Amino acid sequence: MKQILHIAYRELNSFFDSLTAYVLIVIFLGFSGFFTWIYGADVFFLGQASLDTFFTVAYWSLFIFIPALTMRSIAGELKAGTLELLLTKPVSDWQLILGKFLSTFFLIGIALTPTLFYYFTLWGIGPVDHSAIVLGYLGLLLMSMVYISIGLLTSCLFSNPIVASLTAMSIGIFFHIIFDVLAANFVGFTGSVFSFLSLSTHFESITRGVVDTKDLIYFFSISFFCLYSSKMILSNRNLQV
Protein backbone atom coordinates (compact mmCIF):
# COMPACT_ATOMS: atom_id res chain seq x y z
CA MET A 1 0.00 0.00 0.00
CA LYS A 2 2.84 2.36 0.90
CA GLN A 3 4.49 1.78 -2.47
CA ILE A 4 1.25 2.75 -4.23
CA LEU A 5 1.07 6.00 -2.29
CA HIS A 6 4.75 6.81 -2.92
CA ILE A 7 4.26 6.34 -6.64
CA ALA A 8 1.00 8.28 -6.64
CA TYR A 9 2.58 11.11 -4.66
CA ARG A 10 5.56 11.37 -7.01
CA GLU A 11 3.30 11.36 -10.03
CA LEU A 12 1.03 13.98 -8.52
CA ASN A 13 4.06 16.16 -7.81
CA SER A 14 5.17 15.85 -11.39
CA PHE A 15 1.70 16.98 -12.54
CA PHE A 16 2.22 20.13 -10.49
CA ASP A 17 5.86 20.57 -11.51
CA SER A 18 4.99 20.38 -15.18
CA LEU A 19 2.14 22.92 -14.80
CA THR A 20 -0.32 20.31 -16.13
CA ALA A 21 -2.19 20.37 -12.85
CA TYR A 22 -2.47 24.18 -12.72
CA VAL A 23 -3.66 24.39 -16.31
CA LEU A 24 -6.22 21.66 -15.68
CA ILE A 25 -7.52 23.26 -12.50
CA VAL A 26 -7.71 26.76 -13.96
CA ILE A 27 -9.49 25.65 -17.13
CA PHE A 28 -11.81 23.33 -15.26
CA LEU A 29 -12.82 25.94 -12.71
CA GLY A 30 -13.09 28.60 -15.41
CA PHE A 31 -15.40 26.53 -17.55
CA SER A 32 -17.56 25.16 -14.81
CA GLY A 33 -17.80 28.50 -13.02
CA PHE A 34 -18.70 30.32 -16.22
CA PHE A 35 -21.50 27.93 -17.13
CA THR A 36 -22.77 27.45 -13.60
CA TRP A 37 -23.02 31.09 -12.60
CA ILE A 38 -22.75 33.37 -15.60
CA TYR A 39 -23.88 32.00 -18.91
CA GLY A 40 -26.65 29.88 -20.43
CA ALA A 41 -28.77 27.71 -18.18
CA ASP A 42 -27.01 29.00 -15.07
CA VAL A 43 -28.26 28.84 -11.49
CA PHE A 44 -29.96 32.25 -11.67
CA PHE A 45 -31.64 31.44 -14.97
CA LEU A 46 -33.04 28.19 -13.59
CA GLY A 47 -33.99 29.86 -10.35
CA GLN A 48 -33.32 26.66 -8.45
CA ALA A 49 -30.65 25.93 -5.84
CA SER A 50 -29.29 22.99 -7.79
CA LEU A 51 -25.89 22.18 -9.24
CA ASP A 52 -27.21 20.20 -12.22
CA THR A 53 -25.58 22.56 -14.69
CA PHE A 54 -22.24 22.22 -12.96
CA PHE A 55 -22.45 18.43 -13.03
CA THR A 56 -23.22 18.45 -16.75
CA VAL A 57 -20.29 20.73 -17.49
CA ALA A 58 -17.97 18.65 -15.30
CA TYR A 59 -19.28 15.49 -16.88
CA TRP A 60 -18.08 16.71 -20.26
CA SER A 61 -14.92 18.51 -19.31
CA LEU A 62 -13.57 15.60 -17.28
CA PHE A 63 -14.30 13.33 -20.21
CA ILE A 64 -12.03 15.51 -22.34
CA PHE A 65 -9.33 16.20 -19.72
CA ILE A 66 -8.73 12.73 -18.35
CA PRO A 67 -7.28 11.12 -21.51
CA ALA A 68 -4.83 14.03 -21.70
CA LEU A 69 -3.72 13.33 -18.13
CA THR A 70 -3.35 9.59 -18.46
CA MET A 71 -1.81 9.44 -21.91
CA ARG A 72 1.75 9.61 -20.64
CA SER A 73 1.38 7.59 -17.49
CA ILE A 74 2.78 4.30 -18.75
CA ALA A 75 3.84 5.26 -22.29
CA GLY A 76 5.94 8.14 -21.00
CA GLU A 77 7.72 6.01 -18.42
CA LEU A 78 8.39 3.39 -21.04
CA LYS A 79 9.84 5.91 -23.45
CA ALA A 80 12.04 7.55 -20.84
CA GLY A 81 13.15 4.12 -19.61
CA THR A 82 12.07 4.94 -16.07
CA LEU A 83 9.63 2.03 -16.17
CA GLU A 84 12.64 -0.25 -15.96
CA LEU A 85 13.97 1.79 -13.06
CA LEU A 86 10.69 1.48 -11.16
CA LEU A 87 9.96 -2.16 -11.87
CA THR A 88 13.41 -3.28 -10.75
CA LYS A 89 12.70 -1.69 -7.37
CA PRO A 90 10.52 -3.56 -4.89
CA VAL A 91 7.35 -2.50 -6.73
CA SER A 92 4.89 -4.97 -8.17
CA ASP A 93 3.04 -4.41 -11.42
CA TRP A 94 -0.22 -3.93 -9.54
CA GLN A 95 1.32 -1.33 -7.27
CA LEU A 96 2.60 0.62 -10.25
CA ILE A 97 -0.76 0.56 -12.04
CA LEU A 98 -2.69 1.50 -8.91
CA GLY A 99 -0.19 4.23 -8.07
CA LYS A 100 -0.63 5.74 -11.51
CA PHE A 101 -4.38 5.40 -11.21
CA LEU A 102 -4.51 7.08 -7.82
CA SER A 103 -2.30 9.99 -8.86
CA THR A 104 -4.74 11.02 -11.59
CA PHE A 105 -7.69 10.29 -9.34
CA PHE A 106 -6.24 12.55 -6.64
CA LEU A 107 -5.63 15.27 -9.19
CA ILE A 108 -9.28 15.14 -10.26
CA GLY A 109 -10.20 15.26 -6.58
CA ILE A 110 -8.04 18.36 -6.13
CA ALA A 111 -9.64 19.98 -9.17
CA LEU A 112 -13.12 19.25 -7.80
CA THR A 113 -12.43 20.48 -4.25
CA PRO A 114 -12.66 24.25 -4.98
CA THR A 115 -16.06 23.67 -6.57
CA LEU A 116 -17.37 22.89 -3.07
CA PHE A 117 -17.61 26.68 -2.81
CA TYR A 118 -20.39 26.53 -5.38
CA TYR A 119 -22.21 24.23 -3.03
CA PHE A 120 -21.69 26.45 0.01
CA THR A 121 -22.73 29.53 -1.97
CA LEU A 122 -25.84 27.77 -3.13
CA TRP A 123 -26.58 26.73 0.41
CA GLY A 124 -26.58 30.39 1.32
CA ILE A 125 -29.10 31.43 -1.33
CA GLY A 126 -31.72 28.75 -1.24
CA PRO A 127 -32.92 25.35 -0.11
CA VAL A 128 -30.47 22.77 -1.38
CA ASP A 129 -31.01 19.07 -1.97
CA HIS A 130 -27.87 17.98 -0.11
CA SER A 131 -28.00 14.32 -1.02
CA ALA A 132 -28.34 15.10 -4.74
CA ILE A 133 -25.20 17.22 -4.59
CA VAL A 134 -23.19 14.70 -2.60
CA LEU A 135 -24.23 11.98 -5.01
CA GLY A 136 -23.45 14.26 -7.94
CA TYR A 137 -19.87 14.48 -6.73
CA LEU A 138 -19.84 10.73 -6.16
CA GLY A 139 -21.03 10.26 -9.75
CA LEU A 140 -18.24 12.49 -11.06
CA LEU A 141 -15.64 10.56 -9.10
CA LEU A 142 -16.97 7.20 -10.28
CA MET A 143 -17.00 8.44 -13.84
CA SER A 144 -13.42 9.73 -13.53
CA MET A 145 -12.45 6.32 -12.19
CA VAL A 146 -13.74 4.66 -15.35
CA TYR A 147 -12.07 7.08 -17.73
CA ILE A 148 -8.75 7.00 -15.88
CA SER A 149 -8.74 3.21 -16.13
CA ILE A 150 -9.50 3.35 -19.83
CA GLY A 151 -6.75 5.96 -20.25
CA LEU A 152 -4.25 3.79 -18.39
CA LEU A 153 -5.11 0.81 -20.55
CA THR A 154 -4.54 2.73 -23.79
CA SER A 155 -1.35 4.17 -22.36
CA CYS A 156 -0.15 0.59 -21.88
CA LEU A 157 -1.20 -0.31 -25.40
CA PHE A 158 0.32 2.60 -27.30
CA SER A 159 3.67 4.17 -26.75
CA ASN A 160 2.70 7.32 -28.60
CA PRO A 161 0.88 9.58 -26.12
CA ILE A 162 -1.27 11.23 -28.78
CA VAL A 163 -2.46 7.86 -30.06
CA ALA A 164 -3.08 6.72 -26.49
CA SER A 165 -5.08 9.83 -25.71
CA LEU A 166 -7.18 9.71 -28.88
CA THR A 167 -7.90 6.02 -28.44
CA ALA A 168 -8.93 6.55 -24.84
CA MET A 169 -11.23 9.29 -25.98
CA SER A 170 -12.77 7.21 -28.73
CA ILE A 171 -13.38 4.31 -26.37
CA GLY A 172 -14.74 6.82 -23.88
CA ILE A 173 -17.15 8.32 -26.37
CA PHE A 174 -18.89 4.97 -26.71
CA PHE A 175 -19.65 4.94 -23.01
CA HIS A 176 -20.30 8.65 -22.96
CA ILE A 177 -22.88 8.98 -25.74
CA ILE A 178 -22.84 6.32 -28.46
CA PHE A 179 -24.30 3.53 -26.31
CA ASP A 180 -26.94 5.97 -25.16
CA VAL A 181 -27.87 6.87 -28.73
CA LEU A 182 -27.94 3.19 -29.72
CA ALA A 183 -30.13 2.40 -26.72
CA ALA A 184 -32.64 4.97 -27.94
CA ASN A 185 -32.69 3.37 -31.39
CA PHE A 186 -33.21 -0.22 -30.31
CA VAL A 187 -36.05 -1.78 -28.44
CA GLY A 188 -36.27 -4.84 -26.27
CA PHE A 189 -33.24 -6.75 -25.12
CA THR A 190 -30.69 -5.03 -27.40
CA GLY A 191 -31.92 -1.66 -26.27
CA SER A 192 -31.62 -2.53 -22.61
CA VAL A 193 -28.13 -3.94 -23.12
CA PHE A 194 -26.99 -0.69 -24.71
CA SER A 195 -28.76 1.27 -22.06
CA PHE A 196 -26.95 -0.72 -19.38
CA LEU A 197 -23.61 -0.17 -21.13
CA SER A 198 -24.12 3.56 -21.41
CA LEU A 199 -22.26 5.47 -18.75
CA SER A 200 -24.65 8.40 -18.90
CA THR A 201 -27.56 6.19 -17.82
CA HIS A 202 -25.74 5.23 -14.65
CA PHE A 203 -24.36 8.70 -14.07
CA GLU A 204 -27.83 10.23 -14.36
CA SER A 205 -29.37 7.67 -12.08
CA ILE A 206 -26.79 8.50 -9.42
CA THR A 207 -27.06 12.28 -9.80
CA ARG A 208 -30.83 11.96 -9.53
CA GLY A 209 -30.15 10.79 -6.00
CA VAL A 210 -30.52 7.05 -6.32
CA VAL A 211 -27.58 4.82 -5.65
CA ASP A 212 -28.26 1.38 -7.02
CA THR A 213 -25.73 -1.42 -6.53
CA LYS A 214 -26.17 -2.06 -10.26
CA ASP A 215 -24.64 1.36 -10.96
CA LEU A 216 -21.77 0.79 -8.56
CA ILE A 217 -21.08 -2.63 -10.04
CA TYR A 218 -21.05 -1.04 -13.49
CA PHE A 219 -18.45 1.59 -12.62
CA PHE A 220 -16.25 -0.72 -10.59
CA SER A 221 -16.33 -3.59 -13.06
CA ILE A 222 -15.26 -1.45 -16.02
CA SER A 223 -12.45 0.08 -13.98
CA PHE A 224 -11.35 -3.28 -12.70
CA PHE A 225 -11.40 -4.80 -16.16
CA CYS A 226 -9.26 -1.99 -17.60
CA LEU A 227 -6.82 -1.96 -14.69
CA TYR A 228 -6.50 -5.72 -14.78
CA SER A 229 -5.82 -5.69 -18.53
CA SER A 230 -3.23 -2.96 -18.04
CA LYS A 231 -1.57 -5.04 -15.38
CA MET A 232 -1.49 -8.08 -17.64
CA ILE A 233 0.03 -6.08 -20.50
CA LEU A 234 2.62 -4.65 -18.13
CA SER A 235 3.43 -8.08 -16.67
CA ASN A 236 4.00 -9.59 -20.08
CA ARG A 237 6.28 -6.68 -20.92
CA ASN A 238 4.72 -6.78 -24.35
CA LEU A 239 4.90 -3.05 -24.44
CA GLN A 240 5.52 -1.28 -27.69
CA VAL A 241 8.71 0.71 -27.60
Added chain:
Amino acid sequence: MDIVVEHLTKRYGPQKAVDNVSFRVKGGEVLGFLGPNGAGKTTTMKAISCYINPDEGDVKVGGYSIKEHPEIIKKNIGYLPENNPLYQDMNIIDFLEFIAKIHGIPKYLIPERILDMVRICGLEGEKHKLISELSKGYQQRVGLAQALIHDPEILILDEPTTGLDPNQIVEIRELIKRIGKEKTVILSSHILAEVEATCDRILIINNGRIVVDGTAEDLRKQAAGNEILKLGIQGGDVNDIFENLLNLETVDSVDFIDIDKQLFEVQSLKEETSVKAIFDLCVQNNYYISELTPTEKKLEDIFRQLTLH
Protein backbone atom coordinates in the same frame (compact mmCIF):
# COMPACT_ATOMS: atom_id res chain seq x y z
CA MET B 1 24.57 -13.72 -2.01
CA ASP B 2 25.25 -15.99 -4.93
CA ILE B 3 23.69 -15.50 -8.32
CA VAL B 4 22.97 -18.64 -10.28
CA VAL B 5 21.81 -18.36 -13.87
CA GLU B 6 20.45 -21.65 -15.17
CA HIS B 7 19.83 -22.33 -18.87
CA LEU B 8 18.50 -18.85 -19.44
CA THR B 9 16.82 -18.37 -22.82
CA LYS B 10 15.01 -15.29 -24.04
CA ARG B 11 13.58 -14.75 -27.48
CA TYR B 12 12.49 -11.54 -29.11
CA GLY B 13 10.33 -12.78 -31.94
CA PRO B 14 12.23 -15.46 -33.82
CA GLN B 15 15.59 -14.15 -32.62
CA LYS B 16 17.19 -15.62 -29.54
CA ALA B 17 18.72 -12.78 -27.56
CA VAL B 18 20.05 -15.16 -24.94
CA ASP B 19 20.47 -18.83 -25.71
CA ASN B 20 20.80 -21.35 -22.90
CA VAL B 21 23.21 -19.30 -20.80
CA SER B 22 24.32 -20.67 -17.44
CA PHE B 23 26.83 -19.24 -15.02
CA ARG B 24 27.33 -18.60 -11.36
CA VAL B 25 28.59 -15.56 -9.49
CA LYS B 26 29.83 -16.02 -5.97
CA GLY B 27 29.16 -13.51 -3.24
CA GLY B 28 31.77 -10.75 -3.17
CA GLU B 29 32.91 -11.36 -6.72
CA VAL B 30 33.18 -8.63 -9.36
CA LEU B 31 32.13 -10.10 -12.68
CA GLY B 32 32.74 -8.35 -15.98
CA PHE B 33 30.20 -9.11 -18.63
CA LEU B 34 31.65 -8.57 -22.06
CA GLY B 35 30.39 -8.87 -25.56
CA PRO B 36 29.79 -6.94 -28.75
CA ASN B 37 26.62 -4.89 -29.11
CA GLY B 38 23.52 -7.05 -29.23
CA ALA B 39 25.24 -10.06 -27.71
CA GLY B 40 22.66 -10.51 -24.96
CA LYS B 41 24.38 -8.78 -22.04
CA THR B 42 21.56 -6.39 -21.29
CA THR B 43 18.89 -9.08 -21.64
CA THR B 44 20.69 -11.28 -19.13
CA MET B 45 21.05 -8.40 -16.69
CA LYS B 46 17.40 -7.46 -17.08
CA ALA B 47 16.45 -11.03 -16.28
CA ILE B 48 18.62 -11.07 -13.14
CA SER B 49 17.09 -7.82 -11.95
CA CYS B 50 13.56 -9.19 -12.45
CA TYR B 51 12.56 -6.81 -15.23
CA ILE B 52 11.90 -9.43 -17.91
CA ASN B 53 10.70 -12.98 -17.66
CA PRO B 54 12.93 -15.52 -19.37
CA ASP B 55 11.26 -17.89 -21.84
CA GLU B 56 13.17 -20.82 -20.45
CA GLY B 57 15.48 -21.36 -17.53
CA ASP B 58 15.68 -19.56 -14.25
CA VAL B 59 17.81 -17.17 -12.25
CA LYS B 60 18.32 -17.70 -8.55
CA VAL B 61 19.64 -14.96 -6.33
CA GLY B 62 20.61 -16.05 -2.84
CA GLY B 63 18.51 -19.17 -3.40
CA TYR B 64 15.36 -17.27 -4.39
CA SER B 65 13.99 -17.70 -7.90
CA ILE B 66 13.11 -14.60 -9.94
CA LYS B 67 9.86 -16.30 -10.87
CA GLU B 68 8.65 -16.95 -7.36
CA HIS B 69 10.15 -14.28 -5.13
CA PRO B 70 10.98 -11.24 -7.24
CA GLU B 71 10.11 -8.91 -4.36
CA ILE B 72 12.86 -10.38 -2.14
CA ILE B 73 15.42 -10.27 -4.94
CA LYS B 74 14.55 -6.72 -5.92
CA LYS B 75 15.22 -5.58 -2.35
CA ASN B 76 18.75 -6.95 -2.50
CA ILE B 77 19.69 -5.71 -5.93
CA GLY B 78 20.89 -2.30 -6.95
CA TYR B 79 20.44 -1.93 -10.68
CA LEU B 80 21.74 0.73 -13.00
CA PRO B 81 19.97 0.21 -16.33
CA GLU B 82 21.58 0.92 -19.67
CA ASN B 83 21.26 4.60 -20.68
CA ASN B 84 20.59 5.44 -17.03
CA PRO B 85 16.90 6.44 -17.04
CA LEU B 86 16.04 9.04 -14.39
CA TYR B 87 13.07 11.29 -13.67
CA GLN B 88 14.40 14.36 -15.41
CA ASP B 89 11.91 16.74 -13.81
CA MET B 90 12.95 15.98 -10.23
CA ASN B 91 15.86 17.37 -8.30
CA ILE B 92 18.52 15.02 -6.99
CA ILE B 93 17.44 15.05 -3.35
CA ASP B 94 13.74 14.49 -4.14
CA PHE B 95 14.60 11.73 -6.55
CA LEU B 96 16.82 9.91 -4.08
CA GLU B 97 14.19 10.35 -1.38
CA PHE B 98 11.58 8.79 -3.66
CA ILE B 99 13.81 5.81 -4.40
CA ALA B 100 14.64 5.42 -0.70
CA LYS B 101 10.93 5.41 0.17
CA ILE B 102 10.18 2.87 -2.53
CA HIS B 103 12.83 0.66 -1.01
CA GLY B 104 11.12 0.95 2.34
CA ILE B 105 14.05 2.53 4.15
CA PRO B 106 12.77 3.73 7.56
CA LYS B 107 11.87 7.41 7.50
CA TYR B 108 14.42 8.50 10.12
CA LEU B 109 17.26 6.89 8.15
CA ILE B 110 16.40 8.45 4.80
CA PRO B 111 18.13 11.87 5.21
CA GLU B 112 21.27 10.14 6.42
CA ARG B 113 21.30 7.68 3.50
CA ILE B 114 20.74 10.48 1.00
CA LEU B 115 23.63 12.49 2.41
CA ASP B 116 25.85 9.40 2.35
CA MET B 117 25.03 8.82 -1.30
CA VAL B 118 25.60 12.46 -2.19
CA ARG B 119 29.00 12.25 -0.54
CA ILE B 120 30.04 8.87 -1.93
CA CYS B 121 28.99 9.74 -5.46
CA GLY B 122 30.46 13.24 -5.35
CA LEU B 123 27.23 15.15 -5.86
CA GLU B 124 27.68 17.77 -3.14
CA GLY B 125 27.90 20.76 -5.44
CA GLU B 126 24.89 19.79 -7.52
CA LYS B 127 22.48 18.33 -5.01
CA HIS B 128 19.74 20.92 -5.43
CA LYS B 129 19.80 20.93 -9.21
CA LEU B 130 17.16 19.33 -11.38
CA ILE B 131 18.36 16.10 -12.92
CA SER B 132 17.71 17.48 -16.41
CA GLU B 133 20.22 20.28 -15.67
CA LEU B 134 23.05 17.86 -14.88
CA SER B 135 25.79 16.84 -17.26
CA LYS B 136 25.90 13.25 -18.36
CA GLY B 137 28.66 12.37 -15.92
CA TYR B 138 26.70 13.72 -12.98
CA GLN B 139 23.56 11.98 -14.15
CA GLN B 140 25.54 8.76 -14.17
CA ARG B 141 26.50 9.41 -10.57
CA VAL B 142 22.87 9.95 -9.66
CA GLY B 143 22.16 6.63 -11.36
CA LEU B 144 24.79 4.97 -9.20
CA ALA B 145 23.45 6.71 -6.10
CA GLN B 146 19.94 5.38 -6.71
CA ALA B 147 21.34 1.88 -7.22
CA LEU B 148 23.28 2.07 -3.95
CA ILE B 149 20.92 3.90 -1.66
CA HIS B 150 19.41 0.83 0.01
CA ASP B 151 22.86 -0.70 0.52
CA PRO B 152 22.17 -3.74 -1.66
CA GLU B 153 24.25 -6.88 -1.55
CA ILE B 154 24.28 -7.17 -5.29
CA LEU B 155 25.00 -4.43 -7.75
CA ILE B 156 24.20 -4.79 -11.43
CA LEU B 157 25.61 -2.08 -13.66
CA ASP B 158 24.81 -2.04 -17.34
CA GLU B 159 27.52 -0.11 -19.15
CA PRO B 160 28.17 2.30 -16.31
CA THR B 161 30.82 4.37 -18.08
CA THR B 162 29.38 4.98 -21.53
CA GLY B 163 29.40 8.59 -22.53
CA LEU B 164 31.70 9.75 -19.76
CA ASP B 165 34.92 11.67 -20.25
CA PRO B 166 38.21 9.95 -19.33
CA ASN B 167 38.43 11.59 -15.90
CA GLN B 168 34.91 10.59 -15.04
CA ILE B 169 35.57 7.05 -16.26
CA VAL B 170 38.50 6.77 -13.89
CA GLU B 171 36.42 8.15 -11.01
CA ILE B 172 33.52 5.79 -11.64
CA ARG B 173 35.92 2.87 -11.91
CA GLU B 174 37.49 3.77 -8.60
CA LEU B 175 34.04 3.96 -7.09
CA ILE B 176 33.08 0.55 -8.46
CA LYS B 177 36.31 -0.94 -7.18
CA ARG B 178 35.66 0.48 -3.73
CA ILE B 179 32.11 -0.87 -3.71
CA GLY B 180 33.24 -4.18 -5.16
CA LYS B 181 35.25 -4.93 -2.05
CA GLU B 182 32.08 -5.52 -0.07
CA LYS B 183 29.46 -6.42 -2.63
CA THR B 184 28.78 -8.75 -5.50
CA VAL B 185 29.00 -6.73 -8.68
CA ILE B 186 28.05 -7.61 -12.23
CA LEU B 187 29.27 -5.05 -14.69
CA SER B 188 28.73 -5.04 -18.42
CA SER B 189 30.84 -3.26 -20.93
CA HIS B 190 32.28 -3.60 -24.38
CA ILE B 191 35.49 -1.94 -23.32
CA LEU B 192 38.03 -4.56 -22.33
CA ALA B 193 40.41 -2.34 -20.47
CA GLU B 194 37.61 -1.31 -18.18
CA VAL B 195 36.67 -4.85 -17.33
CA GLU B 196 40.27 -5.81 -16.84
CA ALA B 197 40.80 -2.88 -14.51
CA THR B 198 37.81 -3.54 -12.30
CA CYS B 199 36.79 -7.18 -12.46
CA ASP B 200 37.93 -10.43 -10.84
CA ARG B 201 36.37 -12.53 -13.52
CA ILE B 202 35.38 -12.06 -17.13
CA LEU B 203 32.48 -13.59 -18.98
CA ILE B 204 32.39 -13.08 -22.72
CA ILE B 205 29.07 -13.57 -24.41
CA ASN B 206 28.42 -13.60 -28.14
CA ASN B 207 25.21 -14.23 -30.06
CA GLY B 208 23.51 -15.17 -26.82
CA ARG B 209 26.08 -17.78 -25.81
CA ILE B 210 28.95 -17.74 -23.38
CA VAL B 211 32.29 -18.03 -25.17
CA VAL B 212 34.71 -17.45 -22.33
CA ASP B 213 34.46 -17.68 -18.58
CA GLY B 214 37.57 -16.96 -16.53
CA THR B 215 40.03 -14.33 -15.35
CA ALA B 216 41.87 -11.99 -17.70
CA GLU B 217 44.90 -14.18 -17.15
CA ASP B 218 43.03 -17.35 -18.19
CA LEU B 219 41.75 -15.57 -21.22
CA ARG B 220 45.26 -14.64 -22.32
CA LYS B 221 46.51 -18.13 -21.73
CA GLN B 222 43.68 -19.68 -23.64
CA ALA B 223 44.26 -17.54 -26.68
CA ALA B 224 48.03 -17.44 -26.43
CA GLY B 225 49.59 -19.34 -29.32
CA ASN B 226 53.23 -19.35 -30.27
CA GLU B 227 55.83 -17.14 -28.66
CA ILE B 228 56.32 -13.92 -30.56
CA LEU B 229 59.36 -11.73 -29.93
CA LYS B 230 60.12 -8.25 -31.08
CA LEU B 231 63.86 -8.35 -31.61
CA GLY B 232 66.45 -5.73 -32.41
CA ILE B 233 69.95 -6.96 -33.40
CA GLN B 234 72.85 -4.69 -34.32
CA GLY B 235 76.47 -5.28 -35.22
CA GLY B 236 76.04 -7.11 -38.52
CA ASP B 237 74.42 -7.02 -41.92
CA VAL B 238 70.63 -7.09 -41.80
CA ASN B 239 70.29 -9.85 -44.33
CA ASP B 240 72.88 -12.06 -42.62
CA ILE B 241 71.13 -11.67 -39.32
CA PHE B 242 67.84 -12.50 -41.00
CA GLU B 243 69.31 -15.66 -42.54
CA ASN B 244 70.86 -16.74 -39.25
CA LEU B 245 67.64 -16.20 -37.36
CA LEU B 246 65.71 -18.28 -39.85
CA ASN B 247 68.21 -21.11 -39.50
CA LEU B 248 67.63 -21.40 -35.77
CA GLU B 249 65.94 -24.69 -34.92
CA THR B 250 63.20 -23.29 -32.73
CA VAL B 251 62.20 -20.44 -35.05
CA ASP B 252 59.15 -20.77 -37.21
CA SER B 253 59.20 -17.48 -39.10
CA VAL B 254 60.98 -14.13 -39.13
CA ASP B 255 59.64 -10.82 -40.39
CA PHE B 256 61.16 -7.40 -40.75
CA ILE B 257 59.56 -4.74 -38.65
CA ASP B 258 62.00 -2.01 -39.58
CA ILE B 259 64.98 -2.73 -41.83
CA ASP B 260 66.87 0.49 -41.02
CA LYS B 261 66.67 -0.04 -37.30
CA GLN B 262 67.23 -3.78 -37.78
CA LEU B 263 64.04 -4.78 -35.97
CA PHE B 264 62.56 -8.24 -36.51
CA GLU B 265 59.50 -10.15 -35.44
CA VAL B 266 60.44 -13.67 -34.55
CA GLN B 267 57.79 -16.31 -34.14
CA SER B 268 58.84 -19.56 -32.51
CA LEU B 269 57.53 -23.03 -33.17
CA LYS B 270 54.69 -24.29 -31.03
CA GLU B 271 55.59 -24.61 -27.35
CA GLU B 272 59.21 -23.61 -27.98
CA THR B 273 61.14 -20.55 -26.92
CA SER B 274 63.91 -19.05 -29.00
CA VAL B 275 65.39 -16.62 -26.48
CA LYS B 276 68.44 -18.69 -25.59
CA ALA B 277 69.16 -19.62 -29.19
CA ILE B 278 69.01 -15.97 -30.22
CA PHE B 279 71.38 -15.01 -27.42
CA ASP B 280 73.84 -17.78 -28.42
CA LEU B 281 73.64 -16.67 -32.04
CA CYS B 282 74.58 -13.13 -31.08
CA VAL B 283 77.54 -14.35 -29.02
CA GLN B 284 78.86 -16.49 -31.86
CA ASN B 285 78.61 -13.70 -34.47
CA ASN B 286 79.52 -10.76 -32.23
CA TYR B 287 76.12 -9.17 -32.66
CA TYR B 288 74.51 -7.28 -29.87
CA ILE B 289 70.87 -7.16 -28.89
CA SER B 290 69.35 -3.70 -28.91
CA GLU B 291 65.85 -4.83 -28.05
CA LEU B 292 64.07 -8.01 -27.02
CA THR B 293 60.40 -7.78 -26.14
CA PRO B 294 57.97 -10.63 -25.89
CA THR B 295 54.78 -9.53 -27.67
CA GLU B 296 51.73 -10.31 -25.63
CA LYS B 297 48.55 -10.84 -27.50
CA LYS B 298 46.29 -7.98 -26.63
CA LEU B 299 42.97 -8.70 -24.98
CA GLU B 300 41.35 -6.76 -27.78
CA ASP B 301 42.71 -9.23 -30.31
CA ILE B 302 41.51 -12.16 -28.25
CA PHE B 303 38.12 -10.57 -27.95
CA ARG B 304 37.90 -10.02 -31.69
CA GLN B 305 39.08 -13.54 -32.36
CA LEU B 306 36.44 -15.00 -30.08
CA THR B 307 33.48 -12.90 -31.13
CA LEU B 308 33.94 -12.38 -34.83
CA HIS B 309 32.27 -15.57 -35.92
